[in-house]
Amino acid sequence: MPGACRIFGEHGFISTVQYLKSVFATGYRAARLDARLNTWLIRHFPASWHRAVYRRARWIPDPIERLRYLQRLARCGKIRVTAANLPKVTKPGAAVGGCLPRAFSGILPASRPEPTPKVPIGPKITALLLICIIGPVQIVSDGTSRVRLEPDPPIKGKSVASVWLVEGRKEQETYSNGLRIENQWAVAGRPRSYVAFPRERLDSADFEHRIDPAGIVFHSTQSDEAPFEERHNSQLKLLGRSLLEYVREKRAYHFVIDRFGRVYRMVHEKDSANHAGYSLWADANWLYVSLNTSFLAVAFESQSRGMTPAQMHAGRMLTEMLRAKYDIPGTNCLTHAQVSVNPGNMRIGYHTDWASGFPFFEIGLPNNYSHPLAALYLFGFDYDSTYLDVTGGTLRQALSTSERLVREQGLLRGISAARYKELLRERYRSKIAALKHLNAF
Numbered sequence: 001m002p003g004a005c006r007i008f009g010e011h012g013f014i015s016t017v018q019y020l021k022s023v024f025a026t027g028y029r030a031a032r033l034d035a036r037l038n039t040w041l042i043r044h045f046p047a048s049w050h051r052a053v054y055r056r057a058r059w060i061p062d063p064i065e066r067l068r069y070l071q072r073l074a075r076c077g078k079i080r081v082t083a084a085n086l087p088k089v090t091k092p093g094a095a096v097g098g099c100l101p102r103a104f105s106g107i108l109p110a111s112r113p114e115p116t117p118k119v120p121i122g123p124k125i126t127a128l129l130l131i132c133i134i135g136p137v138q139i140v141s142d143g144t145s146r147v148r149l150e151p152d153p154p155i156k157g158k159s160v161a162s163v164w165l166v167e168g169r170k171e172q173e174t175y176s177n178g179l180r181i182e183n184q185w186a187v188a189g190r191p192r193s194y195v196a197f198p199r200e201r202l203d204s205a206d207f208e209h210r211i212d213p214a215g216i217v218f219h220s221t222q223s224d225e226a227p228f229e230e231r232h233n234s235q236l237k238l239l240g241r242s243l244l245e246y247v248r249e250k251r252a253y254h255f256v257i258d259r260f261g262r263v264y265r266m267v268h269e270k271d272s273a274n275h276a277g278y279s280l281w282a283d284a285n286w287l288y289v290s291l292n293t294s295f296l297a298v299a300f301e302s303q304s305r306g307m308t309p310a311q312m313h314a315g316r317m318l319t320e321m322l323r324a325k326y327d328i329p330g331t332n333c334l335t336h337a338q339v340s341v342n343p344g345n346m347r348i349g350y351h352t353d354w355a356s357g358f359p360f361f362e363i364g365l366p367n368n369y370s371h372p373l374a375a376l377y378l379f380g381f382d383y384d385s386t387y388l389d390v391t392g393g394t395l396r397q398a399l400s401t402s403e404r405l406v407r408e409q410g411l412l413r414g415i416s417a418a419r420y421k422e423l424l425r426e427r428y429r430s431k432i433a434a435l436k437h438l439n440a441f
Contacts, residue, residue: 063405063409066412070408079280161177166427169183175317179263179314179320179321181265182262185244185247185248185265188267188268189267189272189274193272193440194210194272194290194294195208195209195438196287197287197289202378202427205434207438214294214295214328215288215294215333216244216297216319216322216334217291217339218300218335218340219253219298219299219300219335219336219353221256223243223246223301223303225259225301226239228259228308231271236260240259243301244256244266244423247266248266251273251274252297253267253298254296255297256299256300256301257298259310259311272292276290276292277351279292280374280378280379287374287431288319290440293440304353304354304356312363317364331366333368335354335355335369336351336354337358337390337395338368338373338398339375341375347381347387348381349383352387356388356391356392356393356394369395369397370397373398376403377424379424379425380406381425382421406420406424
């Protein structure tokens with residue numbers, strides 16, 4: 001390694017890494033290096049290995065990707081967590097102490113590393129340099145010496161075939177996938193205009209103006225119901241008409257699907273509807289605050305206790321059309337219970353329609369109940385036992401992952417999870433203030 005040491009002295013850390021990567025670029029040598037060097041480094045330099053791992057983890061900007069990185073190393077048995085092998089906390093008054101095992105419970109094994117033999121300093125420097133070119137992280141120079149994680153393939157919804165308008169009339173529209181939309185009840189709302197915040201720069205003043213919808217929020221109308229039986233046909237129609245009148249007056253949803261599977265356009269898609277209230281969602285790249293303007297609303301005449309087969313079929317065709325028309329990713333198609341928040345008590349779930357039981361698969365979407373909730377891990381919101389009871393365990397994975405992200409972020413900053421939540425709540429208040437200043441809230 002004389003060449004690596006020379007380059008390190010003359011040009012710095014990143015140039016040294018690039019040199020080492022070029023030396024071990026061939027597949028066979030790289031594979032042998034990865035297998036042998038990982039084992040050797042963990043055995044002989046556990047403390048240095050762990051410090052390097054956590055230093056690298058801090059440079060991963062996305063909290064979900066940082067958690068995946070640590071989980072991959074833990075599953076392979078390549079990291080162990082103890083107070084001795086963590087990087088020292090340099091912030092005044094901050095301490096890790098006894099909270100470490102709890103913060104990483106279920107993520108990393110807490111066994112002690114093997115005793116570290118005394119080795120000359122030269123091989124140690126070489127070993128630490130080689131750490132940078134192994135493992136699941138790619139190290140690249142982008143002008144700021146940042147370390148970026150090569151992400152896992154994103155979760156995607158089923159591919160959406162092209163759907164086009166076959167025939168459009170004032171009263172009705174017909175689409176190529178068989179969807180029929182009734183337009184007799186359609187009214188105008190406030191023209192859609194909103195801002196989206198970039199995920200990688202949430203604490204900056206950056207934003208992007210948009211007019212096309214970014215996703216879909218699924219609602220249940222929570223309206224009166226009659227048994228879905230032939231002898232109640234007249235009552236079913238009467239209740240359905242009363243619902244449409246109410247929705248049109250309040251401009252509550254963009255679309256309503258009644259219990260017979262008929263799709264009604266209530267508010268024009270180019271306008272916003274009053275459907276989500278205080279709400280939050282974030283995809284891989286963007287954060288959306290106040291989904292009234294940024295997301296479309298599709299409501300099923302239901303009380304969140306299921307839907308008729310006709311509604312399910314119509315919901316699938318409508319979702320296909322909207323996703324094809326506006327290029328909406330499957331992961332941006334959520335239920336109201338996943339996005340609703342209450343800023344008054346900083347808890348999620350002010351509205352809980354479709355907190356469980358929404359047929360994502362039958363609608364042609366991935367199981368979006370499993371996604372972490374942006375309100376929890378980006379803005380420090382909480383939830384209560386009532387929310388847990390309503391979800392019935394459906395959102396348990398999402399809640400657990402969100403809490404774990406908050407603990408991990410606090411740990412990496414050398415502060416408690418409670419203190420980190422306070423900082424996240426300040427972030428939320430600043431975003432709301434920015435939206436009000438832009439007249440976008």
